[in-house]
Amino acid sequence: MNSQLQVNSEIGTLREVLVHRPGPELENITPDTMKDLLFDDVPFLKIAQREHDQFTDLLRNHNVKPVYIEKLLQDILRDGNVKTGFIKDYLAQFTLDSIQVETTQAYLQSLSAHALTTTIYAGLRSETVGLLENYQQPFVLPPLPNAYFTRDPQAVLGNGVTVNPMTFAARKPESFIFSWIVDHHPRFQSTPIWLQPTLPTHLEGGDELVLNQQTLALGISERTTREAALTLAEHLFNNPASPFETVIAIHIPHNHAMMHLDTVFTMVNRDQFTIFPGIMDQDYHLNIEILQPNNKGGVKIRQATYLKPVLKESLGLSEIDLIETGGGDAIIAPREQWNDGSNNLAIAPGEVVTYDRNYRSIQLMRDHGLTVHEIPSSELARGRGGARCMSQPLWRDEL
Numbered sequence: 514m515n516s517q518l519q520v521n522s523e524i525g526t527l528r529e530v531l532v533h534r535p536g537p538e539l540e541n542i543t544p545d546t547m548k549d550l551l552f553d554d555v556p557f558l559k560i561a562q563r564e565h566d567q568f569t570d571l572l573r574n575h576n577v578k579p580v581y582i583e584k585l586l587q588d589i590l591r592d593g594n595v596k597t598g599f600i601k602d603y604l605a606q607f608t609l610d611s612i613q614v615e616t617t618q619a620y621l622q623s624l625s626a627h628a629l630t631t632t633i634y635a636g637l638r639s640e641t642v643g644l645l646e647n648y649q650q651p652f653v654l655p656p657l658p659n660a661y662f663t664r665d666p667q668a669v670l671g672n673g674v675t676v677n678p679m680t681f682a683a684r685k686p687e688s689f690i691f692s693w694i695v696d697h698h699p700r701f702q703s704t705p706i707w708l709q710p711t712l713p714t715h716l717e718g719g720d721e722l723v724l725n726q727q728t729l730a731l732g733i734s735e736r737t738t739r740e741a742a743l744t745l746a747e748h749l750f751n752n753p754a755s756p757f758e759t760v761i762a763i764h765i766p767h768n769h770a771m772m773h774l775d776t777v778f779t780m781v782n783r784d785q786f787t788i789f790p791g792i793m794d795q796d797y798h799l800n801i802e803i804l805q806p807n808n809k810g811g812v813k814i815r816q817a818t819y820l821k822p823v824l825k826e827s828l829g830l831s832e833i834d835l836i837e838t839g840g841g842d843a844i845i846a847p848r849e850q851w852n853d854g855s856n857n858l859a860i861a862p863g864e865v866v867t868y869d870r871n872y873r874s875i876q877l878m879r880d881h882g883l884t885v886h887e888i889p890s891s892e893l894a895r896g897r898g899g900a901r902c903m904s905q906p907l908w909r910d911e912l
């Protein structure tokens with residue numbers, strides 16, 4: 514069967530992209546739970562939805578089809594056996610007593626595929642299923658407010674996927690949902706799976722950048738361990754279905770502002786990247802490891818210090834243009850990086866979508882010859898992710 518996924522670059526003309534429209538889950542964040550749910554504020558849902566609709570309208574107007582992950586989940590839950598199995602396994606992820614399991618299972622089973630999908634994302638209050646509610650823990654199932662960042666729990670690399678072992682409890686159910694979609698949705702029939710979420714360490718999609726058909730860049734970050742990067746490299750090099758020959762592991766600071774590589778570094782054209790200079794020291798040093806197959810089923814590692822020569826070598830280019838977020842200014846750069854000024858989604862070579870608020874970085878990208886489409890960002894930005902984080906490409910044209 515022909516593959517239904519094709520992502521051999523970060524910049525090939527985008528045709529299809531996985532998204533999630535923010536829903537009632539955003540209203541289930543409170544000041545007490547905000548931190549554990551990986552938010553810095555409580556967003557205003559109505560405006561967040563309006564902003565997200567403007568994002569997806571912009572994509573449609575550029576011939577990119579948004580595929581809603583909630584629709585894929587709903588599709589598979591129409592099958593009675595899948596629905597029963599999904600509910601049972603979904604509940605098994607949480608610490609619940611037998612009464613909570615029984616009551617919740619019966620309630621979820623009574624819902625339509627549509628209502629069940631909404632509930633899975635929104636979370637479920639104990640009182641809704643007739644259980645006593647406790648002010649400290651009102652939910653029997655937690656809300657999934659990060660679900661609109663479809664970049665992270667899954668990644669399409671080539672014509673296969675990684676179903677990611679997430680770092681924090683708040684996001685683990687999102688990869689669980691995708692693993693069921695991969696196993697049961699016809700869209701993913703025969704899809705190679707490069708990595709399973711059961712890996713006992715962590716790796717997230719914001720750290721996975723497809724530089725070209727043979728080369729993957731991986732962030733070693735707050736969310737992706739070196740160990741997971743080595744494991745993924747080994748899986749890719751040893752799987753005959755995978756074309757990847759090189760993995761460039763880039764170590765970045767471990768903190769909330771720069772949780773993934775794509776919050777500080779994105780590819781925007783054949784020879785252009787945006788980068789937050791704060792990931793390098795004053796001499797532009799970085800800790801980079803170049804992983805390649807050692808022909809004994811393992812991985813050989815080469816160290817490097819400067820990014821430009823590594824990118825030139827792997828992309829076969831004589832020059833690379835690194836565009837610094839906020840022009841590298843000591844105040845503008847960190848301010849705009851915080852609001853995802855480095856997190857750009859390329860919809861074609863040299864054409865990007867980005868948050869409107871980062872106007873200094875936008876001007877700079879335009880000065881460097883890029884076409885920039887701006888999207889509103891007052892509420893969406895409160896979750897600390899931008900246009901790349903809110904999108905998982907399913908199909909890009911070849912370059």
Ligand SMILES: NC(=O)NCCC[C@H](N)C(=O)O
Pocket residue numbers: 550551552659662664665684718719720772773775776896897898899901902
């Ligand atoms: N690729 C990305 O950087 N995604 C942004 C994820 C934000 C979300 N609040 C999280 O902390 O996981």
